[in-house]
Amino acid sequence: MKRIAAPAAVCAAVLVASGCGGASPAAQDQALVDGATFTFNIDSDPGNLDPQAGANSWVQQLGRFGYDPLIHIDANGKLLPGLATEWSVTGNQVKLTVKKGVTCSDGTPFTAANVASNVAWVADPKNKSPLLGVYLPAGTKATADDAASTVTLTAPRVGSFVLNGLAKLSMVCGKGLQDRKALAQGMSGTGPYTLTSVAASDQYTFTKRDGYTWGPDGLSTATNGLPQKVVAKVVPNPTTAANLLLSGGLNAATLIGPDVKRLQAANLYTAKMPLLVGEMWFNQAGGRPAADQSVREALTRALDLPQLAKVLTSGAGTTPTTLSSVVPLACPGDSVSAAVPAHDVEKAKQLLDKAGWVTGADGVRAKGGKPLALTLSFNTAFGTGISAAAELATKTWTELGVKITAKPQDTTAVNGSLFGTGDWDIAWVGVGSSSPDQLVPFVSGPVPPTGTNFAHIDNAPYAEGVAAATKLQGADSCDVWLKAEAKLVGDVDVVPFANDVIQTFGKGARFENIGGLVPTSIRMLAG
Template identity: 90%
Template structure:
């Protein structure tokens, strides 16, 4: 959604398809687990859990934003219809039973679920949620990602059932519903109330908002419908949760070590000193190096030859090494949020690899000729491009950007580096359109969730921020969507290969993002799991 565009970055870093990887993006039992010392500690009630986010999420409406931090904060206040565990198993959520038959999904709701304002959560509420997201005029970035396009829903409040029908429910419809937050009646009636508030069935209520500073949540009494029947009476759940906005990773690391935070998600040089402190760690493999191009009409990267030249000019293996401080691994799919619906390799055999001379030849053939100053130009217009990257990835991404900028300059490109935070990058991608190359990750757990980001309507009417028009991909994706579950994976991976081969998306680095904990332990599965947090007695 990440879009998370990527989770540590939405997440969406990840735009968020609104989409994370231990099995392969974020965790159960931290995917890394607690240290033996932490596991043996007693739990305590009434405590406050504080964690970091790197940018203010802005509008908190969970169905109107692709920002990964909106999705993360929303997990405290909202529940999905079904849950999904680290192994990809679908579990009860607000729905206790479900059936997928043809182009229909029928869900039976749990009885006794209430909203944060005390009103009952009904089947009619579910149908209204689905209708709002499905209505194109609302421009929900979740449409086509977590909910099939053309969805219609009917409710039977007496039976407590909802039936959703779509022209095509897609390969992984339940995986999508596991990521789709449900809003309660008051919020459905007044969407403006959701901008700086939450009206949901989740385990916490949003009780305080200080923009660009912190968001405070308070535990609900009487919540009994969490994963596997968990309730808020569970020993060790924090009474309050504070999400503090801390753009600087070193500051976040210092606060964690000093006790100012209970959890911090970090990459970069600060990781080593946190590892040395023997803290609880939840590990989350994540696609952190992913290159996108602005292919809008009139932009140089609309030409495949330019995209391929830019890609071949840089040594992607070296970029990955610099970005991840040597810890990275080559991506194999465009999905990165655990649990992955499809394992395999849609990247390795089709990604254009390093060949600077070939890159120069491609630009020459495309008419971008080097002038006396070394800068290439075409019809009197210089090849001037901007590289936008997310500063939340720390010094590693800055160093990698410096290396890429140096190489592209040698290629004859007049390149301008634009370090930005998550909000600024999302604003450019989905708003102004003022960008050429972007290093962001779009987080998804299943390949069908990527479709709206790589095809279809462009901003402001859609989420295809790169203005990608790849007919071969669209045809292959449509064929894959007719298949269900694991039977569709080969077809989906072949579709993804069309995007990578045509240099529409260039994945080049996976890394293991670590969320460190002090005084608490937790799980991280596509984001921090609120009901998994346990406060430890000092």
């Protein structure tokens, strides 16, 4: 249950979630320090750092230091100028005015033509960008006018929240446009920091750029308190991360689980991030047992989802009401409560019996001589809570007659299973998004390796709802989107069961979480 950095980012597993930062008055009032180093934890190595080629949440998070989007979005959902100073949406076109005077990390200017090149790369299906259809509408074409510093994007359908998507799309520039391979372990962008050192599976070091003046609300790197260097340190174990924070080895640590209480007791600075941590997916590829809706429904009905959520979140969680969980939500409402199959163990048994899965002498169900054997993949980054929840689910399904193999994995391994090998049956991963249109490629359309529909979902009523919703703009589309989402939940294609508030604790620094840690919000503190 990590974000799929949907690339709204499968929220710690595949895409990045967002939320609002909070601060104690003491942290706000402390004196600022210049020239310091800010160190924070990531729970696994991100691998390929190309921000347009990977959906891993840590790829997206690290990319925020080296790259900028065309538009920024604040904690209240307000769109702010970024690399684009103005924008408009008319029919199936988006027109943007590109800010003049912006430079890439190699000193070359960032131009309207660069924007067009970025759009062309992401939009080209042969590049297999997981961001296509999530942050950028499929079929988008871009034309640039460098003299006027304008770019016009044209798509078959721009979608209900196209500007929200562009606010998540990092812009590559400079040498990176000519050599994409160089982005695997390097960065070429307009961001406030440059990547200066890579030690895979250990740490990534960034150095502040001089002359950067185009941050959110015109923020520059000359701002007092911004760290001179930033170190992202790979710390897989949450207890180790907590110890490092308390001892001064980290300035920020994002944690869940039992270590949270002792950090809370230390009265540290805290930024809070709402996150969908309990979301169940089923592999519906041909030949997989969960391709049968009866099997998916039986597995879901067998579980006491509120109890499972309580175990997962140590009693702190809440019940999800939409498939989008990243604050600020574009479409608040309830597409879940009435659609989730109710807890009913007897009904679960009947469904499997009717589907031909008969209990054998060993207690395991089988059909045609083949046992009902499934793997449950979950992300170890969510600490002991998810392991305990997996143990509870495994026990319940075993009693139902299912042979379950629990498969704990780190973020990179989970993504490898979902988008690479396809060797999984049930997965607990939260796909994080702030608007419902960003979920579409994860629950429909092409499957890996050509697409991001990792569960092989084919839900005709949902597709009809999407077609209707994308004809509408903004809030006017929300009712249609929510009804479409309810079709996915009702057909047990995806089952959200637990929200939580993920906390990033700070020591010697304060910061904001808006779509992840915001580089330009970091302030180093005295004392």
